[in-house]
Amino acid sequence: xxxxxxxxxxxxxxxxxxxxxxxxxxxxxxxxxxxxxxxxxxxxxxxxxxxxxxxxxxxxxxxxxxxxxxxxxxxxxxxxxxxxxxxxxxxxxxxxxxxxxxxxxxxxxxxxxxxxxxxxxxxxxxxxxxxxxxxxxxxxxxxxxxxxxxxxxxxxxxxxxxxxxxxxxxxxxxxxxxxxxxxxxxxxxxxxxxxxxxxxxxxxxxxxxxxxxxxxxxxxxxxx
Amino acid sequence: xxxxxxxxxxxxxxxxxxxxxxxxxxxxxxxxxxxxxxxxxxxxxxxxxxxxxxxxxxxxxxxxxxxxxxxxxxxxxxxxxxxxxxxxxxxxxxxxxxxxxxxxxxxxxxxxxxxxxxxxxxxxxxxxxxxxxxxxxxxxxxxxxxxxxxxxxxxxxxxxxxxxxxxxxxxxxxxxxxxxxxxxxxxxxxxxxxxxxxxxxxxxxxxxxxxxxxxxxxxxxxxxxxxxxxxxxxxxxxxxxxxxxxxxxxxxxxxxxxxxxxxxxxxxxxxxxxxxxxxxxxxxxxxxxxxxxxxxxxxxxxxxxxxxxxxxxxxxxxxxxxxxxxxxxxxxxxxxxxxxxxxxxxxxxxxxxxxxxxxxxxxxxxxxxxxxxxxxxxxxxxxxxxxxxxxxxxxxxxxxxxxxxxxxxxxxxxxxxxxxxxxxxxxxxxxxxxxxxxxxxxxxxxxxxxxxxxxxxxxxxxxxxxxxxxxxxxxxxxxxxxxxxxxxxxxxxxxxxxxxxxxxxxxxxxxxxxxxxxxxxxxxxxxxxxxxxxxxxxxxxxxx
Numbered sequence: 066x067x068x069x070x071x072x073x074x075x076x077x078x079x080x081x082x083x084x085x086x087x088x089x090x091x092x093x094x095x096x097x098x099x100x101x102x103x104x105x106x107x108x109x110x111x112x113x114x115x116x117x118x119x120x121x122x123x124x125x126x127x128x129x130x131x132x133x134x135x136x137x138x139x140x141x142x143x144x145x146x147x148x149x150x151x152x153x154x155x156x157x158x159x160x161x162x163x164x165x166x167x168x169x170x171x172x173x174x175x176x177x178x179x180x181x182x183x184x185x186x187x188x189x190x191x192x193x194x195x196x197x198x199x200x201x202x203x204x205x206x207x208x209x210x211x212x213x214x215x216x217x218x219x220x221x222x223x224x225x226x227x228x229x230x231x232x233x234x235x236x237x238x239x240x241x242x243x244x245x246x247x248x249x250x251x252x253x254x255x256x257x258x259x260x261x262x263x264x265x266x267x268x269x270x271x272x273x274x275x276x277x278x279x280x281x282x283x284x285x286x287x288x289x
Numbered sequence: 290x291x292x293x294x295x296x297x298x299x300x301x302x303x304x305x306x307x308x309x310x311x312x313x314x315x316x317x318x319x320x321x322x323x324x325x326x327x328x329x330x331x332x333x334x335x336x337x338x339x340x341x342x343x344x345x346x347x348x349x350x351x352x353x354x355x356x357x358x359x360x361x362x363x364x365x366x367x368x369x370x371x372x373x374x375x376x377x378x379x380x381x382x383x384x385x386x387x388x389x390x391x392x393x394x395x396x397x398x399x400x401x402x403x404x405x406x407x408x409x410x411x412x413x414x415x416x417x418x419x420x421x422x423x424x425x426x427x428x429x430x431x432x433x434x435x436x437x438x439x440x441x442x443x444x445x446x447x448x449x450x451x452x453x454x455x456x457x458x459x460x461x462x463x464x465x466x467x468x469x470x471x472x473x474x475x476x477x478x479x480x481x482x483x484x485x486x487x488x489x490x491x492x493x494x495x496x497x498x499x500x501x502x503x504x505x506x507x508x509x510x511x512x513x514x515x516x517x518x519x520x521x522x523x524x525x526x527x528x529x530x531x532x533x534x535x536x537x538x539x540x541x542x543x544x545x546x547x548x549x550x551x552x553x554x555x556x557x558x559x560x561x562x563x564x565x566x567x568x569x570x571x572x573x574x575x576x577x578x579x580x581x582x583x584x585x586x587x588x589x590x591x592x593x594x595x596x597x598x599x600x601x602x603x604x605x606x607x608x609x610x611x612x613x614x615x616x617x618x619x620x621x622x623x624x625x626x627x628x629x630x631x632x633x634x635x636x637x638x639x640x641x642x643x644x645x646x647x648x649x650x651x652x653x654x655x656x657x658x659x660x661x662x663x664x665x666x667x668x669x670x671x672x673x674x675x676x677x678x679x680x681x682x683x684x685x686x687x688x689x690x691x692x693x694x695x696x697x698x699x700x701x702x703x704x705x706x707x708x709x710x711x712x713x714x715x716x717x718x719x720x721x722x723x724x725x726x727x728x729x730x731x732x733x734x735x736x737x738x739x740x741x742x743x744x745x746x747x748x749x750x751x752x753x754x755x756x757x758x759x760x761x762x763x764x765x766x767x768x769x770x771x772x773x774x775x776x777x778x779x780x781x782x783x784x785x786x787x788x789x790x791x792x793x794x795x796x797x798x799x800x801x802x803x804x805x806x807x808x809x810x811x812x813x814x815x816x817x818x819x820x821x822x823x824x825x826x827x828x829x830x831x832x833x
Contacts, residue, residue, distance in 0.1 A: 082825070082826075084620060084621065085621070085825060086621050089621070089823070089825050090825075092823045092824060092825055093824060093825040093826075093827045094827075095824070095827070095829070095830060097820070097822055098586075098820075099415075099530070099552050099553060099820070100530075100553075102415075102586050103415065103416065103419045103423075103585065103586060104419070104423055104424045104585050104586070105585070105586055105625075106424055106583070106622070106625045106626065106706075107702070107705070107706055108423050108424045108507070108509075108510050108702070109416075109418065109419055109423045109424070109510075109585075111415070111416060111419060131622075131706070131709055132709070133621055133710075150518075150521055152521065152522045152524065153522060154522065155476060155477060155519065155522065187705070188705070207479060211479070211505065211507065211511075212505075212507065212701055212702070212705075214510070215514065234514060234515075234518055237477065237479055237511075237515075238476070238477030238515060238518065239477065240477070240479055241474065241476075241477035241478050241479040241480070241515070242474070242475060242476065242477040245479065245480075245482055245486070246482060246483075246484065246485060246486030247486045248433075248474070248480075248482065248486045248487065248488055249486060249487075250433055250434055250435055250487065250488070251433045251467060251470060251471055251474070251488065252471070253435075254432070254433040254434075254467045255433075255467045255468050255471050258439065258464065258467060258468065259468075263438060263439045263440065263464070266438060266439070266440040267439055267440050267443060267460060267463070267464065269440070270440045270443050270444060271443070271456050271460060275452045278444070278447055278448070278452055279324070279448075279452065281444055282444055282445075282447065282448035283324050283448075285441075285444060285445075285448075285497045286497065287497050288436060288492070288497065288498045288499050289316060
């Protein structure tokens with residue numbers, strides 16, 4: 066099995082198995098977590114964490130559920146960071162440069178330090194997607210920011226006070242609603258359903274006995 | 290990163306890969322099982338069929354029915370409160386529609402209840418968006434392609450669920466599906482599309498048409514963050530880190546609020562409402578039969594406990610879904626989900642000898658049972674250092690079938706998860722084993738979303754009956770939207786019928802305790818348990 070190593074949770078030393086994630090190591094140490102824990106699979110961004118290996122100057126960031134402990138790791142979690150969220154009406158906004166200027170003008174104060182990109186727990190090019198947002202290139206911003214889990218670490222490192230995750234989210238919603246091509250087959254099917262065109266076939270299949278349904282199911286054709 | 294034994298087995302997988310690829314390109318995968326073969330493997334190997342793992346309920350609306358041991362324990366456990374110590378005369382939160390749970394179903398319900406003019410409040414025991422929805426990777430089904438129809442979708446759902454599904458709920462699911470995709474699209478969810486707007490859709494296990502819509506392998510996360518943003522834009526109050534620990538009923542037996550507990554300070558709060566929606570999600574963190582889980586930290590069947598104590602019957606609470614492909618190795622991500630999409634886009638299931646022993650897209654229950662058989666009966670699993678087994682999911686096939694870069698483009702989250710542990714799934718196969726994934730059963734509802742307790746609505750994974758005894762991939766993201774919206778609309782409507790709140794009571798909690806005593810049940814367990822406790826083998830905490 067794995068050997069034991071020393072880690073420091075909020076400065077206090079604990080001995081834990083080296084095979085554990087940071088989150089697992091905190092639980093091994095006896096913490097019953099309420100904050101800083103969520104999906105435990107790297108999707109929800111609840112467990113943003115800052116650490117430094119003793120003797121290193123570099124401060125590192127990660128998700129506690131996705132990162133294995135190392136010897137002499139000094140760990141502080143960041144279960145909450147005050148991000149700025151500006152409300153808007155998705156039906157009324159338009160995918161023009163004005164909307165970013167209006168809601169998140171601080172993005173134009175970006176000093177280009179790239180601390181956000183360096184800190185990103187998902188390895189995203191955060192500064193680049195902010196640059197796209199500044200230029201109103203929302204599809205590119207959406208694509209570049211797509212894997213964001215909104216953990217907020219980027220914002221915690223930003224000297225300009227930018228709330229990067231919200232900027233990316235706004236760009237993605239604008240893209241999804243206004244810039245992505247419309248889906249004709251979806252519109253057609255919804256129209257058919259609302260007209261009641263699908264009703265007869267549904268009523269028919271609902272009237273079948275279980276044996277009839279089984280027969281239909283076992284002999285149905287599969288799209289290749 | 291892999292052990293020497295694993296690397297030996299990988300050589301066998303690689304040795305058969307080209308021949309297997311040639312067959313797949315010629316349209317040949319291992320054949321699907323016959324109905325009889327499926328029944329046989331399920332009966333012998335599916336965890337739902339292991340009789341010793343179930344107990345008969347002695348009290349409550351489902352008395353006499355069997356449920357998993359762990360669920361029986363919490364359904365029949367003690368309340369976290371003493372009703373006599375709760376001051377119901379005070380009100381800390383007053384609202385028209387109280388929504389318990391801030392995941393996909395709760396958020397969809399909140400938006401639609403708000404849209405329909407109700408005052409809405411969401412309470413959630415962790416953060417808004419902390420839910421299984423956030424972790425759904427593969428996609429969302431809906432019959433919106435020309436070669437597909439709601440009736441075809443209906444047939445797949447019923448067959449996948451072994452024809453136990455409640456027909457009216459399946460009708461609602463497939464009928465409202467396309468509209469829900471349109472609703473999400475109009476809210477700004479970025480679905481994968483071709484340049485002409487055609488949805489990129491794939492198969493899931495047990496689907497006869499390619500109707501799986503996706504947003505890369507962040508499908509649920511994309512939906513959840515958009516819904517959460519929309520709830521925020523609408524200024525709907527969200528009380529986070531606050532769990533519901535009992536429902537409150539009025540003198541007529543209608544749901545009219547909940548007793549809440551602050552998860553950090555343990556302060557008790559009273560919420561009063563005209564109608565209540567339970568959207569508390571699943572139960573993976575109950576770790577039925579000792580399985581690991583792909584579920585969120587908060588998935589502890591809270592809603593089932595609250596509803597059961599309030600007198601609402603459950604439906605099919607004995608059936609759980611074990612997702613065929615959970616991570617078997619490395620141990621740090623043991624039990625985490627490997628999306629079915631990995632198989633949808635071409636990876637086969639391969640045993641330790643390099644054999645493709647089954648069709649990769651059987652339904653989830655059949656796939657899981659077949660994988661367990663391959664390891665336990667046939668001895669063709671790959672051993673892991675923790676004493677478990679796994680089967681290979683031959684992910685490098687994907688790049689060979691669809692070109693280099695496909696994995697990064699279509700399943701980036703999977704690639705990232707494995708790369709953190711030095712495994713490049715583009716080059717090496719990944720080791721999987723079934724993981725506890727979904728609560729097929731749950732609280733019984735009607736087509737309007739209401740349980741048997743008046744004004745108590747339920748949506749999402751806490752509902753039972755929609756998926757029968759086995760859910761198909763992509764029908765859960767669909768169900769949280771269809772039935773979340775439905776519950777929101779109907780709960781808002783029902784709230785309008787009530788002028789004045791009734792007299793609050795916790796009599797049902799007292800009655801349940803009396804029933805427990807009469808049945809001779811002695812337990813010091815309190816429920817809902819709210820969160821699991823993990824100590825990872827630390828001897829100081831493991832000893833009892």
